[in-house]
Amino acid sequence: MTAQLVIFLILAAIAVAGAVSVILQREPIHSAISLIAVMIALAGLFLLLESEFIAAVQIIVYAGAIMVLFVFVIMLLNAGAEERTNMSRMARYVGVPLAVFLLIELAYQVGAATSSMTAQPAADGATRGISMLLFQDFVFPFELTSILILIAILGALVLAQRSEGAPAQRAQQ
Amino acid sequence: MNDSLAHSILLVSLIKVLVLLFLVLTAVAYLVWFERKVAAHIQGRWGPYRVGPHGLLQPLADGAKFLLKEDTTPAGADRFLYFTAPVITLTLAISAIAMIPFGPASVRILGVATPLVIANINVGLLAIFAMTSIGVYGVALAGWSSNNKYSLLGGLRSSAQMISYELSLTLSVVGILLLAGTFNLSELILRQDGFTWGYLPKWNLLSPTFPQVLGLFCYFIAAIAETNRAPFDLAEAESEIVAGYHTEYSSFKFAMFFMGEYASMITVACLASILFLGGWLSPFPQTPGMDWTRYIPAAVFAASAVGLILDGLHHRSLARVVLPLLGLVLGALSFLCLQPAIIDYVQGPFWFLTKVLLVLFVYVWVRWTLPRFRYDQLMRFGWKFLFPVALLNVVVTSLAVVMRR
Numbered sequence: 001m002t003a004q005l006v007i008f009l010i011l012a013a014i015a016v017a018g019a020v021s022v023i024l025q026r027e028p029i030h031s032a033i034s035l036i037a038v039m040i041a042l043a044g045l046f047l048l049l050e051s052e053f054i055a056a057v058q059i060i061v062y063a064g065a066i067m068v069l070f071v072f073v074i075m076l077l078n079a080g081a082e083e084r085t086n087m088s089r090m091a092r093y094v095g096v097p098l099a100v101f102l103l104i105e106l107a108y109q110v111g112a113a114t115s116s117m118t119a120q121p122a123a124d125g126a127t128r129g130i131s132m133l134l135f136q137d138f139v140f141p142f143e144l145t146s147i148l149i150l151i152a153i154l155g156a157l158v159l160a161q162r163s164e165g166a167p168a169q170r171a172q173q
Numbered sequence: 174m175n176d177s178l179a180h181s182i183l184l185v186s187l188i189k190v191l192v193l194l195f196l197v198l199t200a201v202a203y204l205v206w207f208e209r210k211v212a213a214h215i216q217g218r219w220g221p222y223r224v225g226p227h228g229l230l231q232p233l234a235d236g237a238k239f240l241l242k243e244d245t246t247p248a249g250a251d252r253f254l255y256f257t258a259p260v261i262t263l264t265l266a267i268s269a270i271a272m273i274p275f276g277p278a279s280v281r282i283l284g285v286a287t288p289l290v291i292a293n294i295n296v297g298l299l300a301i302f303a304m305t306s307i308g309v310y311g312v313a314l315a316g317w318s319s320n321n322k323y324s325l326l327g328g329l330r331s332s333a334q335m336i337s338y339e340l341s342l343t344l345s346v347v348g349i350l351l352l353a354g355t356f357n358l359s360e361l362i363l364r365q366d367g368f369t370w371g372y373l374p375k376w377n378l379l380s381p382t383f384p385q386v387l388g389l390f391c392y393f394i395a396a397i398a399e400t401n402r403a404p405f406d407l408a409e410a411e412s413e414i415v416a417g418y419h420t421e422y423s424s425f426k427f428a429m430f431f432m433g434e435y436a437s438m439i440t441v442a443c444l445a446s447i448l449f450l451g452g453w454l455s456p457f458p459q460t461p462g463m464d465w466t467r468y469i470p471a472a473v474f475a476a477s478a479v480g481l482i483l484d485g486l487h488h489r490s491l492a493r494v495v496l497p498l499l500g501l502v503l504g505a506l507s508f509l510c511l512q513p514a515i516i517d518y519v520q521g522p523f524w525f526l527t528k529v530l531l532v533l534f535v536y537v538w539v540r541w542t543l544p545r546f547r548y549d550q551l552m553r554f555g556w557k558f559l560f561p562v563a564l565l566n567v568v569v570t571s572l573a574v575v576m577r578r
Contacts, residue, residue: 007382014235020199027251029254029317033254033310036307036310043303052294052295052296052299052300053295053299053356055294056297056299056300056302056303059303059306060299060302060306060343061302063306064302064306064339065306065336065339066310068306068309068310068332068336069311069336071310071317071332072313072332072333072336073391075316075317075328076331078325108482120279125294127296128490129357131574137543
């Protein structure tokens with residue numbers, strides 16, 4: 001076994017264990033931390049593929065920004081421990097088999113698609129390649145996505161303001 | 174690569190890590206002393222003076238005290254997170270320094286030539302930002318796990334503040350990335366080599382394309398906020414929420430937060446001098462007429478040696494021996510810096526550390542000059558002033574870069 005394979009197995013184990021722990025933890029904040037562990041393990045996997053840029057961005061954006069927001073909201077709402085419910089009959093007899101089926105299907109498809117692939121490191125600095133793709137070849141879809149996100153933010157703002165008193169009142173503040 | 178070479182590279186890295194760890198922890202301890210001294214002199218006091226000459230042994234006394242105090246855990250605390258939070262803070266703060274290049278010269282250790290940096294990676298700048306961006310979990314989780322409303326408020330404040338100011342911090346650096354076109358810290362420094370009109374260094378702060386004055390301004394303010402220091406220390410505002418996120422922490426767990434804060438100050442100062450002040454580049458051109466500038470490090474050490482020895486004569490008891498001895502050590506250092514074999518190796522680290530010390534001084538100066546922001550002021554300042562200014566810097570710099578092409 002090469003050192004790379006060992007590191008891969010460790011990181012993969014952390015990622016899977018973290019993902020399972022996200023679901024199993026009862027405290028919301030423990031789930032959030034498990035998710036952060038998953039993100040960091042994924043960044044490590046990107047590092048193994050020699051795409052340092054993606055690894056750093058993975059940590060900065062997901063672990064550093066989005067998850068901070070999650071933790072912030074959990075702390076702000078002071079969300080308590082979740083209560084366990086026994087699975088409903090529907091979930092037990094339909095949901096679980098479907099979930100297992102989906103898992104097997106995904107594993108099979110991914111395995112089939114990637115069995116002939118070998119990991120190829122990005123030539124001449126992945127950073128340059130990614131920025132070329134984002135800002136030259138696919139600049140239009142990229143900007144379109146940004147506008148889409150902007151619209152979503154504005155929509156959230158409008159919705160949040162509607163529930164809290166009249167708009168005129170808020171404008172004065 | 175053969176096996177013995179790989180092993181010696183590993184060994185050299187290990188040696189470098191140990192040496193840097195020792196240096197950083199010492200620097201952190203004496204940064205606290207430095208801050209207390211500067212603060213005292215700003216307020217017309219003397220500062221630490223009792224433990225050792227000029228209070229120089231104060232950090233040791235503080236360290237012993239931290240180790241010997243009782244380590245308490247509040248009732249109802251989330252034990253695992255309560256223990257992990259300070260570890261996260263300190264680990265991330267210290268490991269970020271591994272990416273900092275301290276000089277250009279490669280040193281030979283065990284027959285392997287190695288540069289004065291532990292991890293010279295392609296995306297060094299991003300890696301440091303990644304570490305600082307995860308650093309907030311230390312504070313947030315400490316606040317949450319303490320089971321104390323003041324701690325929780327401190328953690329909340331800190332995470333909101335981090336999200337707001339991280340944007341400006343990252344944006345303020347984009348101008349430099351546009352000018353240099355690389356994330357590698359060593360290359361970022363090399364791009365700043367050269368002089369405008371023969372005497373003005375081409376540091377990014379004074380870049381002939383577009384001076385990054387606004388960039389440094391935004392970077393420094395955002396960095397103070399990121400490290401939770403006054404006037405942005407709302408996470409531990411003692412007049413409002415006792416001690417904020419570390420209210421419940423005592424003994425060495427508190428010390429870890431404390432050391433983490435100062436270690437990240439050092440990282441921020443190193444990064445400021447690399448990005449804006451030319452890192453380890455000398456401020457003087459290396460023309461034959463300016464050859465004497467190579468002797469500045471030796472001169473500075475010699476001057477402080479003389480100063481220490483003269484100062485020692487004013488003291489009584491132990492300080493009368495210790496201070497001149499320290500002076501002699503500095504004198505020996507000065508003599509070392511004159512040796513032809515060493516003089517070239519000294520230049521880089523000397524200028525780098527000088528710049529870092531300068532930035533650290535401003536850091537401390539700001540803390541003891543400006544009063545704390547109110548929370549709404551903090552948010553308004555971050556989003557409505559700092560962020561637009563950083564954005565403006567990006568726009569103008571990219572225009573300047575395109576026009577120059």
